[in-house]
Amino acid sequence: MTMQRRLLSLWWPEPVDVEALALWCQFVSPLTVAQPPDGVLIDITGCAHLFGGEAGLRARLARLLPGVRLAIANTATAAWGLARYGANGDDGDEDISALPLAAIGLEARCIARLSRVGVRRVGQLAALPRAELTAGFGPAPALKCAQALGLAPEVLKFCAEPVAWREDMHLPEPIFAPASLQAALSRLTAKLCARLAKAERGATALKAKFYRIDRAVPEFDLNFASPCRDEAQIIRLAHESLARSIDPGFGVEMIRLSAERTECLAAVQTSITRPAPDYQAPVNLLLNRLAPGTFWRAVPHDSHIPEYAARRTPVCQPPAAWTRPRFPRPLRLLRVPDAITAIAPVPDDPPVFFSWRGQGFRVAHATGPERIARDWWCHKADNTRPEDEKIRDYYAVEDASGAAFWLFRAGRHGGVAPARWYLHGFFK
Amino acid sequence: MNILPEIFSADSPQMAGFGLNQPGMVHELRAAPGSIANAAFAVAMLKNLAGTAPVLWVSSNADWYPPGLAWSGLDPARCLFAQARDDTHSLGLLEQALRGGLAGVAQADALSRLAARRLAFAARHGAGVGFLLRAAPRRTALDSTAPRTRWFITPAPGARLRAELLYAKGAQPATFMFEMEPDDDHAAASVIPVVARAG
Structure with missing residues (x-):
């Protein structure tokens, strides 16, 4: 006996950011699909009871997402069609036989050919013998119809939540001594760096948050000129910022270190040849010591006006090639x-x-x-x-x-x- | 008095003797207030520097002009620029850069003996090359022997600079004429003859 799946389709009459909404909808179920340009599909199999049954879930989503049309069906194709072409009343009617052919996602050309022979509803299409339908109109109508009725498998691309580059440390007792805070930060950094190294990524911006017992959350940011997962370097910068900008007050109960931005950073072979000189550490140090906007790289700008011939960019941008000016320019x-x-x-x-x-x-x-x-x-x-x-x-x-x-x-x-x-x- | 124009290349024994093209040294370049002859001298030295170390330009009034650096032969793509709050901040940033092995040019008129010693130590530790630009007279009360050399640079007619060597370990004070070569083909700044020996 196969498991009965229940799928909920959401449809907005105007285009929306479906990727973001698909992630947001993961509070209902971990399995959501973004259907550009205007829909989201949620696999609610075994989840509806958490929201007071399917009716409760419908009511809740309708309240949270004004203007949305939603439908629940046993297959993704049927739910897709019901949300777009079904009756507007949320009566839970799951019969798709009265829907037009567009409701199962057929192309306009195929619909036109079928309507010429009098097939205008999904019910009529389902009644036709499948082999002859395939011979006359190609594989699409028969396949889509079978998928809508749950007779053929459907391929759904569930979206995954982006990896959280975040490490938390919950402390059994609030801590406030600088040495304890430093030790905690070092351990979080080591954990995060190990995860980044495994994924071959490096952080370009880090944020450390200190949840104090009096509900204040002081934080500091670290920026890197190029992706970095060097534990010693990060720990050094973090200890410096900790001493400079964090007041632990009466104690800190939780510390969170998160990489706000990460980029690919492939592992490099280090043991065979002598390593090239690496100037990232001093540049990162200067970047974190200096106020934003006071540390820059100059890039050429295509202008003859001397004031505009050079522009400032952040040091994390790659350097641009300069050519020697044709006429004298002052230092x-x-x-x-x-x-x-x-x-x-x-x-x-x-x-x-x-x-x-x-x-x-x-x-x-x-x-x-x-x-x-x-x-x-x-x-x-x-x-x-x-x-x-x-x-x-x-x-x-x-x-x-x-x-x-x-x-x-x-x-x-x-x-x-x-x-x-x-x-x-x-x-x- | 007729002096033959004896031209030295950038890696001549004299240059190496002053450590101008070697890592791990700090040089103090003085100039009259308002003059940037010392910056021109620093650019001429930096473009001969081997390696690919980025060059950090620190000052509290950041108006170094990148196309001008390109015109003088120093690639601005190698340069990083920082604006410091004051002279002390400039020196602190230069120290960090030198400790990390960068080349650095800092404009700081005030320089204590302690700061000079710290910079020299940071450069030796991290193999950085530092040029300290100061608007100061030839002799001050706080002259330090921590920098490898100390110069007073004045502009000279033509593409030349008059460089007075005020202090260098194991060398006599003297006056040199430096010719700045704006051409990339002749990237080496040449030391033209000793014009007059003083002291």
Whole structure:
């Protein structure tokens, strides 16, 4: 005697995030299937009594998921069709013979061919001899019909909950001594690292939570520039953060260490050759010592405007390749160009003398101009600034002592107003 | 006075003698306030450094310009940048980097003898290479002999830097002219002749 399965199908009239909902529905039963774009199937065999029977389960789901249509049947195909094409009243009617052919998931072309010979309902299709149906219309109608009636096996892809990279330690007595907390963290780290190593994964973000007896939950985060499951490194960073940011109060009853993000990290052979120098540990240490946003890697950005030619990315991103610029660029660039007073022959010669912050510089050599215009194709026109301001003529100049500066003249020389000069960077 | 332009390569005995291209050393580069000649000198040394160690740039006003580093021959993809709260924080971060074997450049005007000793120890322990950029006069009350060398760098006309060696273990104070080669083909910074010997 085969076991009678009971399957519940949920259908939303508009598309929803079925993957997330399928996971959420695992509170009913561990076996749920996401049916994109708008459905979820739950295998409720032997689970309905926990929710007050099937009627209770229906009522509960209808209350939790407004706008959903649901149906329960013995097969997945029948439940799918009943949820979509069945009567709206939750009367528990499981007869599918009156449903249209689309209710068992047939293609539109197949339905059209069958309706041409007068078969419009599932009941009519089920009454036809299976061999002749297969000969005339291909294997799909007979198979789907048999699956809906429970005569043929169905393949269901149950979704699995993502692995929880989480280790808990429940303590019989609250602890608050730093040494005990450190020991507990070390043991949790060792357990988590062993699991990560088995799965060939590494953590890029860890979170440690300390559940205190007075219901406060202090926590700290650890970030890694690249996937890491090195126990010694994690323990060291964790002890540092523990001392810095965790107040155990009157005691901690539970400690939870979880890897918030993990990435693949294959095991490497270490014993044959001399290992390449590994700079991950100091980079991870700096990453956790520095406040967010104050530790970065520079990547090139496709812009001629000097201020936009480099961008900051987090150090966990891989480095991008740089090419040498075609024209001189200073080592230090002022964030805001500094206005200077300059004496320069018109219309477009470099200055012969300029003063910056009360100090005069006589220019001995200059190269330029390098004309850089605003990239009008990607920045909006700004009417508050005159159009001429959008052009800058850059000169690399060197004074008599050898100090080199990057200057620019804003706008074209109109012959009326004196040109405005700015200092933007230093070479040496 | 006619001096033959005697050009040394980056791995010449003089360079090795000063430890400028060797791991495990810290060098103190001073410059006049507002001058970044010492940073240009550090870039010229770092691009000759063997190995693939990332270079950490720490300062409390982070305006090092990556395309400028690329122009000077140091690949910005090798560089990491950090903004410190103040000079003490900069030195602490540099110490961590050196202990981990990174190369580091830190801008810190204040440097105590203890901090200098700690940096030198961290570099020796972790085989890192450190350059400490300071806006300081040639002689201060807290000069430390912990760094391997101490220089005062001033810009010189052309693609050159005037480097005064203030202190190096086992070497005489002297003044050198360094030529910065912006070309990748001539990546080696060359030491051009001793112009004048002092002391």
